[in-house]
Amino acid sequence: MVRLRPPSVVGVLDKPRESRRPGRRLSLPISGRELAPAISIRRTFREFWPDTRGLRRLFAAGVVFAVLAALCEVAAIRLFGHITDEVLTTRNLSAFWTPALIWLGLAAIAGVTSFAGAYATALGAERFLLTLRDRVFAHLQTLAPDFSEKRRLGDLMARLTDDIEAIEELVGSGLVKAFTTVASVLFFAGAAFFVRWDLALLTMALIPAFLVVSKLFASRFRTAAARERYSNGAMNSVLEEGLANQPLVQAYNRQGAESRRLHGEGRGWLRANMTQAWLSGLYGPAVQVIETVCLIIVLGVGAWEIAAGRLTLGGLLSFAAYLALLYPAVQGLGELAMTVSEAAAGSDRVIEILRARPLVTDAPDAAPAGRSRGSVAFERVGFAYPGRSRPVLRDLSFTAEPGEVVVFTGPSGAGKSTMAKLLLRFYDPDAGRVLLDGADLRGLTRESVRANITILHQETLLFSGSVRDNIAYGRPEASLDEVIRAAEVAGVHDFVKLLPQGYDSPVGQRGRLLSGGQRQRIGIARALLRDAPVLVLDEPMNGLDDAMAAQVMKPLRRLMAGRTTLLITHDLRHVPEGARTVELEPVPREERIRLKRVGVQARAPRLPAPP
Ligand SMILES: Nc1ncnc2c1ncn2[C@@H]1O[C@H](COP(=O)(O)OP(=O)(O)OP(=O)(O)O)[C@@H](O)[C@H]1O
Numbered sequence: 001m002v003r004l005r006p007p008s009v010v011g012v013l014d015k016p017r018e019s020r021r022p023g024r025r026l027s028l029p030i031s032g033r034e035l036a037p038a039i040s041i042r043r044t045f046r047e048f049w050p051d052t053r054g055l056r057r058l059f060a061a062g063v064v065f066a067v068l069a070a071l072c073e074v075a076a077i078r079l080f081g082h083i084t085d086e087v088l089t090t091r092n093l094s095a096f097w098t099p100a101l102i103w104l105g106l107a108a109i110a111g112v113t114s115f116a117g118a119y120a121t122a123l124g125a126e127r128f129l130l131t132l133r134d135r136v137f138a139h140l141q142t143l144a145p146d147f148s149e150k151r152r153l154g155d156l157m158a159r160l161t162d163d164i165e166a167i168e169e170l171v172g173s174g175l176v177k178a179f180t181t182v183a184s185v186l187f188f189a190g191a192a193f194f195v196r197w198d199l200a201l202l203t204m205a206l207i208p209a210f211l212v213v214s215k216l217f218a219s220r221f222r223t224a225a226a227r228e229r230y231s232n233g234a235m236n237s238v239l240e241e242g243l244a245n246q247p248l249v250q251a252y253n254r255q256g257a258e259s260r261r262l263h264g265e266g267r268g269w270l271r272a273n274m275t276q277a278w279l280s281g282l283y284g285p286a287v288q289v290i291e292t293v294c295l296i297i298v299l300g301v302g303a304w305e306i307a308a309g310r311l312t313l314g315g316l317l318s319f320a321a322y323l324a325l326l327y328p329a330v331q332g333l334g335e336l337a338m339t340v341s342e343a344a345a346g347s348d349r350v351i352e353i354l355r356a357r358p359l360v361t362d363a364p365d366a367a368p369a370g371r372s373r374g375s376v377a378f379e380r381v382g383f384a385y386p387g388r389s390r391p392v393l394r395d396l397s398f399t400a401e402p403g404e405v406v407v408f409t410g411p412s413g414a415g416k417s418t419m420a421k422l423l424l425r426f427y428d429p430d431a432g433r434v435l436l437d438g439a440d441l442r443g444l445t446r447e448s449v450r451a452n453i454t455i456l457h458q459e460t461l462l463f464s465g466s467v468r469d470n471i472a473y474g475r476p477e478a479s480l481d482e483v484i485r486a487a488e489v490a491g492v493h494d495f496v497k498l499l500p501q502g503y504d505s506p507v508g509q510r511g512r513l514l515s516g517g518q519r520q521r522i523g524i525a526r527a528l529l530r531d532a533p534v535l536v537l538d539e540p541m542n543g544l545d546d547a548m549a550a551q552v553m554k555p556l557r558r559l560m561a562g563r564t565t566l567l568i569t570h571d572l573r574h575v576p577e578g579a580r581t582v583e584l585e586p587v588p589r590e591e592r593i594r595l596k597r598v599g600v601q602a603r604a605p606r607l608p609a610p611p
Contacts, residue, residue, distance in 0.1 A: 065117030
């Protein structure tokens, strides 16, 4: 099959900025409306156009340079026709040098402008991606942790990478491409009309044929693209979960099952990609047939016209060259339509994150808590997780005076960790109040509340940096001496000394290169360094044997000294003497929570009931 290609003129517009996502480098001349509802495009622009602030000049430069390059291309083809008629046909070599030099100059200008355009667009696109990713990630950070806990991590990551790129390919570089492609279509069509308007009209009449072919492919392509996006998220999730839980997978001999799970999702992805490949594979030849029909018409009519003396050979060749550039540009418009469709799908998924409102925000008149004395009180607190009808806490009241240790115990699911989440203000109670130094948390800024509280989670959470980075996580400006002092008190120093790189030793993914007790002690060192007046220890002995628990208890006691401590534990053996104990019971259906008090009698809630 003959494919119309332009004579090698400048070759600038043949290489648009390609999608980094391989499955998406296809071209279909289809209208955006067919692929994505206009409302999605408007919504995408409304949401993300403001993020291009500061970058619009770069995109404008990209358009201007690309348009200049296209104009050079138009002029170069004109010269090509001129050389054919004035040099090749007449065999007049002396007429060759001037147009040849101008052509060379045009090629140089086109090369420079094309480079400058591509560079400006790429710079704008990359910066846009940076801004957008930062914005979505920053928003995710404002949401309660259970937003990401309820979702598949791999899918969230796909939204922060692939979907954001799809949006950029519409709102950033896509817009540049739209302008330059439309400009190219106008230039090449205009030039073709200039050479022979009647011949141009004849060949343009075949453009509807492109549209008919594209219509046949459009809806199928859209479905395949949507399926591909879904499969991509699912595959990422299986990969992320499989790798993060590798010890469990291997210990339970589930490697085969995990591989099959990945294979299953991968097959879905393969099918979606093969549908896209199949469609684009079939689409190419269909378009080529139309292009060949055009070429034959142009050559046939051109030969007739040359014989009749109404057209020169150079005119015919340059006309064919304009058409050869025009059709890919028309196809480029179709490619844009596909970008629109993908961006619409991607932007829906990103907007879903951005629309999620934090459950807890600072009140407009919220005050900073300052350095707290460490007095904590729950006042007839009732709470149900959003979307759940059954309350987890009901009528919970207790006080913890500065420096006091209050132990929370009770069966699993009674709401002990939930109590800690309310204290950190991840959620606000549905009834009652949580007080710090007598002030309702709702009247304080979240940052200042959290600065006064250090929590040690059931499973010590570590990042994959060094021991030092992890200890200093809560106070990054701490000096190495301060880190070492905290490490000594927490019993970290002894084992860090033995590590090959000391405090610079990597702890591995989530601290997996360390033992459970070592991770726990790093958590304690981190808490010590942070030096907050209120401490929440959520099952600090979780998963430790007696010997290890005793080892961890020593630094824990140092950490607790002088701090108000809410100690959540099932294991009352390690509870400090004299500590008050509050036993939580799961809220029975439609029954009020009862607070049984054991050990040293807890004070009855003396605080006034909320209005
Ligand atoms: N993010 C959440 N969304 C909905 N329900 C939740 C959420 N987190 C916890 N729950 C539910 O709230 C109840 C209390 O959970 P919580 O973790 O506070 O219990 P706990 O007393 O700390 O249990 P354990 O001793 O096992 O750690 C449980 O029934 C749990 O399923």
